[in-house]
Amino acid sequence: MKWLDHLKTINEHRRLVREGCFRLGLYRQGLMHDLSKYSPSEFLVGARYYQGYRSPNNAEREDKGYSAAWLHHKGRNKHHYEYWIDYSATEGEGMVPARMPERYLCEMFVDRVAASKIYNGDKYTDDMPLKYFLKGKPKILMERQTKRTLEFLLRKLAKDGEKETEDYIRRRILKKYLVPGFMKSCGSKKKRNA
Secondary structure, eight states, X not given: OHHHHHHHHHHHHHHHXXXXXXXXXXXXXXXXXXXXXXXXXXXXXXXXXXXXXXXXXXXXXXXXXXXXXXXXHHXXXXXXXXXXXXXOSSTTOOEEEOOXXXXXXXXXXXXXXXXXXXXHGGGOOTTHHXXXXXXXXXXXXXXXXXXXXXXXXXXXXXXXXXXXHHHHIIIIISGGGSOTTHHHHTTOOSXXXX
C-alpha cells in the first residue's frame, strides 16, 4: 500500500526534523514542520507517485511537467528558499530571491539533513546533504547570503559532523532567538565566544 508507505515516510521525516529543530531550540518550527504534507493537495499526489527512494514530487514533475504538490508545499512552508522569491521593487528586475530569516534557514538545513537520512537510509553520511546541494547549486535561485550560509553549514556538517554543526548554529546563528539558559540545558560546559 503506497499511501501507507508514503505516510510512514512523512512521519519519519517530520520526526527527524522535529528532533533536529528541538536541539536547535526551534520548538514551534519543529512541531509545525511540513504539516501541509497531510493536506489532500499534497498527500494524495505523494501517495500516487511514492517510490521510497526520492521525493514523489520529482515523479509527478516527470509525469506532468510540473508538480502541483510542490507548488502547494513551497508556498506554505517558510523553510524552503522558493517561498522567499518575490517581484523586485526595482522596475525591470522581475523575480528575485529575498534573504531568508535565520531561523527558517536553519530549519532548511535540518530539513535537508533529514531528507538525506530518509532517502539514503543506512548509507547516509554527513557529506550527502552537501553533495546534493552542490549538484543543484548553479541552478538555485537563492539569495546570495542565504546560499553562502547554507553552503557553509553543509560543508561544516560534512567536515565536523551533526553535533558540532548544531552547536555552531545555536551559538552563532540562533543566539538571539534562544531563551536564556538554553545553552546550559544543551549541555554546553565550555565558555564560548559567540
